[in-house]
Amino acid sequence: xxxxxxxxxxxxxxxxxxxxxxxxxxxxxxxxxxxxxxxxxxxxxxxxxxxxxxxxxxxxxxxxxxxxxxxxxxxxxxxxxxxxxxxxxxxxxxxxxxxxxxxxxxxxxxxxxxxxxxxxxxxxxxxxxxxxxxxxxxxxxxxxxxxxxxxxxxxxxxxxxxxxxxxxxxxxxxx
Numbered sequence: 001x002x003x004x005x006x007x008x009x010x011x012x013x014x015x016x017x018x019x020x021x022x023x024x025x026x027x028x029x030x031x032x033x034x035x036x037x038x039x040x041x042x043x044x045x046x047x048x049x050x051x052x053x054x055x056x057x058x059x060x061x062x063x064x065x066x067x068x069x070x071x072x073x074x075x076x077x078x079x080x081x082x083x084x085x086x087x088x089x090x091x092x093x094x095x096x097x098x099x100x101x102x103x104x105x106x107x108x109x110x111x112x113x114x115x116x117x118x119x120x121x122x123x124x125x126x127x128x129x130x131x132x133x134x135x136x137x138x139x140x141x142x143x144x145x146x147x148x149x150x151x152x153x154x155x156x157x158x159x160x161x162x163x164x165x166x167x168x169x170x171x172x173x174x175x
Contacts, residue, residue, distance in 0.1 A: 052088030056081035068140035
């Protein structure tokens with residue numbers, strides 16, 4: 001399998017293991033005008049807007065955002081933005097995602113279903129997400145709830161929080 005793995009909403013279940021790495025998670029609230037300077041970053045950034053309105057430029061594309069919208073900035077892509085209506089607020093997360101190769105045979109598939117620990121080392125590859133840059137949430141209450149649980153877990157850092165974060169992240173990404 002080549003090292004380029006592309007994950008989207010129709011193929012994510014074909015990978016044995018998906019492992020997100022969440023670098024940063026926060027809630028930002030602004031009562032005065034806010035601006036994100038033009039930049040490109042090395043990881044993904046996901047924003048879920050909880051109030052106000054804003055405008056973002058992703059390379060040469062413009063996105064007008066409002067409450068319950070999601071923006072996904074992909075790595076190494078120039079982007080910037082500003083608030084248009086205050087108060088302006090959003091939840092944000094910086095992350096990368098890794099995946100292992102998919103199961104190729106029925107025997108491997110059967111073995112995978114019953115094993116709790118892989119019988120051989122799992123080789124992970126950095127994955128690319130093939131999701132839209134901009135979308136409006138179908139179930140914003142649910143997405144906001146999961147996003148806030150991720151935020152809470154990442155700040156509390158209780159024993160086992162990494163496993164909880166991974167599970168919540170995958171739930172968020174594919175909901």
